[in-house]
Amino acid sequence: MPIYEYECRACGTRLEKIQKIDAAPLVECPSCHEGALQRLISAAGFRLSGGGWYETDFKSSGRRNLAGDRKSDKGGTSDS
Numbered sequence: 001m002p003i004y005e006y007e008c009r010a011c012g013t014r015l016e017k018i019q020k021i022d023a024a025p026l027v028e029c030p031s032c033h034e035g036a037l038q039r040l041i042s043a044a045g046f047r048l049s050g051g052g053w054y055e056t057d058f059k060s061s062g063r064r065n066l067a068g069d070r071k072s073d074k075g076g077t078s079d080s
Helices: 053-058 067-074
Strands: 003-008 014-018 037-040
Touching: none
Parallel strands: none
Antiparallel strands: 003 014, 003 037
């Protein structure tokens, strides 16, 4: 379930709420009890890093860049 951010237009309180995608947005502020909550648009918290399903399962073998490969490259000499 996604985490939605809300801000009260009356008192400025900000909060996060885990809700189903099809759930109705919250309206009442838990701090001031006014019906002035507004759902905010925020960035997604999704990030792929390091070795994992993309690196090991879908990338072509000539283009793999696994975490172990990066460590061994640091000790080598450079061509420049």
